[in-house]
Amino acid sequence: MCRVLVRSLWFWGVLLRPTRGVPLTKWGARAKAAPKPQRLQAEMRKRQNNVSFGECVLQIYNHIQTPEERSSGYPRRGHDAGVPRDGPFKYNFRNWTPKPVQKDELFSVVQTNPPPCSLAAHCDWVVGSRYEHWGQLPGFTVWGDPYTVPGTIFVNTDELETFSESLLHCIPRRHGVVLITGDHDKTTPLQTDVRYPRVLRSSTWANWLKDERILHIYVEHLDAAVASSKVSPIPTGMNPRDAGGMSLASAPRKVRIQSLPLRVVEIGRQRGGRQFHERQFVRDLCNSTPWPWCDVASTTNEGFSAVVQKYPFLLCVHGGGIDPNPKLFSAILSGAIPIMRDFPGATMYDGWPVVRVSNWTDINISMLAQWRKLHAPAFEDEWLRNQTLERLTMRHWWSKIHPPPGPRRHQSI
Structure with a gap:
């Protein structure tokens, strides 16, 4: 009798045991368990x-x-x-x-x-x-x-x-x-x-x-x-609107840069505001007694190249942003060595005939002589000059940017 009673109690205990949060339908059957949050997120991603x-x-x-x-x-x-x-x-x-x-x-x-x-x-x-x-x-x-x-x-x-x-x-x-x-x-x-x-x-x-x-x-x-x-x-590269007629075809292919007077030219539009303080700072340096080898010039877009070609160096001070372009590209096209202040993205000019300084006050006549001797071959050797000009082309940069062939290349759908 006791054995029958125990079995009966066990049967009804299992039948009536709580379902651990799983609700029952109106017919008494267990409802389907609610999906977990992770499962919901996976379903959303699948959709x-x-x-x-x-x-x-x-x-x-x-x-x-x-x-x-x-x-x-x-x-x-x-x-x-x-x-x-x-x-x-x-x-x-x-x-x-x-x-x-x-x-x-x-x-x-x-x-x-x-x-x-x-x-x-x-x-x-x-x-x-x-x-x-x-x-x-x-x-x-x-x-x-x-x-x-x-x-x-x-x-x-x-x-x-x-x-x-x-x-x-x-x-x-x-x-x-x-x-x-x-x-x-x-x-x-x-x-x-x-x-x-x-x-x-x-x-x-x-x-x-x-x-x-x-x-x-x-x-x-x-x-x-x-x-x-x-x-x-x-790089920013050239500004199509302000190129002033400069082009790859018009760029001199051989520049006798060592025959020019060892001088630097500064050509820049002076604008108000904190963003352009550096331009005024360099202009003041160029007009100062410690920099007798620096000239300040003003010109039009069309006359820019003719002025720059009289000098082995052009000071390239950033304006808006941080990359000193289109002036840097314009200097190389014209046949002058750009001098710029360094910034994190300037590693793209590694191997170029470009001078990068930590501070503008690092420039002196002795350093100018060393920099000109270092970079002169890129202007005076016609083959090296053509290699330098190639770096200014869309073709050069697009070959780096365009994704290589492979399974991840874009596909039509």
């Missing part, structure tokens, strides 16, 4: 991966401005602070096919002509341009092919954070892209141009360095040493 690249980007980018947006002018949300505040961002999308690199095209990141132009014109996708800030294009304008995952993406520096919050999410997990950022005086990643607020969150930059989809990042105005092999500086 995102199932959305094609084209569908994803068109959800974000295929946006036609309303009459209210057009009448209100440039939509400045997020741009004043450099980071998005009220996403998701709706972009004005335009179909785009990248252009081939021209034979004697000089390198430039500057889009002063109708965009996409300069370096951006050769990229699969172009996100933003300075034309928006001039009020000549709708805000948040992008160019690309929504049905091809890009291999190269040019991002205007003002759009780095909005790009990270939008298009970057559409890049498939196993696809690799090369990012190029520039076309602005704002520097990256810290933003040291005192006229502007910081653009990029430090957390976003750190995430990019860890993101396996981002194969490489090429940065104009690189303002910090980066302990990552996936970041490289690129």
Whole structure:
């Protein structure tokens, strides 16, 4: 009798035992266990991966401005602070096919002509341009092919954070892209141009360095040493609007730089504000008694090269941003040795006939003689001169930027 009673109690105890938080249906059966948070996140990622690249980007980018947006002018949300505040961002999308690199095209990141132009014109996708800030294009304008995952993406520096919050999410997990950022005086990643607020969150930059989809990042105005092999500086290059007729074809192929008087010339537009104090500092040095070998000159864009060709050295002081271009490129084209103050991204000039100093006061007549002797072959030897001029071309830099062939190269979908 006791044995029967124990078995009966065991049976009813199992039947009525609490189900550890698993609810019962109205029929008394156990309901399906609720998915764990990790499982929910995995399901969300799976759904995102199932959305094609084209569908994803068109959800974000295929946006036609309303009459209210057009009448209100440039939509400045997020741009004043450099980071998005009220996403998701709706972009004005335009179909785009990248252009081939021209034979004697000089390198430039500057889009002063109708965009996409300069370096951006050769990229699969172009996100933003300075034309928006001039009020000549709708805000948040992008160019690309929504049905091809890009291999190269040019991002205007003002759009780095909005790009990270939008298009970057559409890049498939196993696809690799090369990012190029520039076309602005704002520097990256810290933003040291005192006229502007910081653009990029430090957390976003750190995430990019860890993101396996981002194969490489090429940065104009690189303002910090980066302990990552996936970041490289690129120069500003020439400004197409202010080139003053300078071109690869017109550049002298042999410059007798050692026959010129050992002097330095300073040619610079003086502007007010803290960002341009260094220009005034160097101008004052050039006019001072300790620098009797320095001349100050003024000229037009068209007359620039003729003035520079009278000197073996040109002082290249940065203005906006931190890279002293287009003056550095203009000096080499004209046949003079640029002297610049060093900065983290200046490693891109390693091996060039360029003088980098820690301080402007390091310059003296003895050092000028040594620097001219060191770099003279790059100007006086025709073969070396041609090699130097090649470094100023779009072809030279595009060969570094364009992603190599392999499984991560962009594919049509």
